Amino acid sequence: MAEEIAHQAKDILLKRLNELYKNASLKMYGLDLPPVKNILPTNLPEVKVDEKRADNIYELVDDSLLLTEYETDPRYLDLIKFANYAFRIAERYCKSKLPRLKLVIIYTGEVESAPSFLDLGDIYFNFRQVFLSKFDGQKMYEETKAKVENKEALTEEDIMKLILSPLAKNNDRQKLVEDAVELAKEVRDEETVRP
Numbered sequence: 001m002a003e004e005i006a007h008q009a010k011d012i013l014l015k016r017l018n019e020l021y022k023n024a025s026l027k028m029y030g031l032d033l034p035p036v037k038n039i040l041p042t043n044l045p046e047v048k049v050d051e052k053r054a055d056n057i058y059e060l061v062d063d064s065l066l067l068t069e070y071e072t073d074p075r076y077l078d079l080i081k082f083a084n085y086a087f088r089i090a091e092r093y094c095k096s097k098l099p100r101l102k103l104v105i106i107y108t109g110e111v112e113s114a115p116s117f118l119d120l121g122d123i124y125f126n127f128r129q130v131f132l133s134k135f136d137g138q139k140m141y142e143e144t145k146a147k148v149e150n151k152e153a154l155t156e157e158d159i160m161k162l163i164l165s166p167l168a169k170n171n172d173r174q175k176l177v178e179d180a181v182e183l184a185k186e187v188r189d190e191e192t193v194r195p
Contacts, residue, residue: 054085064100065093070167071107074114083118083125106130109137109169137168137176141183148186159187 058066067089069082086101093099105127107114112133118125140161147154154162162184166177 052081052085052088054089057089060102062100064102065089066102066104068104068106071105071114072111074107074111076115076118079115079118079125079127082127083123086125102128104128104130106167107132108167109133109135109173132164132168135164135168137165137170140168141165141170141176141180145179145183148183154187162187 054067055070056066056068058068060066067082067085069078069085071078082103082105086103089101090098103125105114107129109132112131114129114131116127116129118127144154144158144162144165147158162180166173166180170176
């Protein structure tokens, strides 16, 4: 109980000191920063019931974690969402040390460029990017289709090409989606796919 009171007293003292910081310099901390302009509320309530799910999280053989996100429209607010995912993943999968995290944003065929980082001052996030606009979706589909028609075993990469072909650059997305779905029905994992 005494420890809880001591902790609360420290919090109260620090909050009161923060009120004195308005227009003050932070040089006493050894920080070379501009003076305080305004004190903002520190209560950051977050009562959310929305279950935010990352698109995919993988554990890689080097024990790092890979977060992949698929996007159709690059927006800065999404970069903040991805940074939030990164923090939540680090918190969830932190064992004895913080996990190494890689973040890849995969943009669909209509996106040709997007910001690759989020700069919030001292907090800087760098994102790896894949632009499916650089891939020929029709060609990916045709190559996989030819293998299926010739009864050749498909590799895991062939399957990924089939899955991604409608998302990559192509002339008729809807038709390619329909064609890829039909071709996927012909693929049987045990008989057709080899590692």
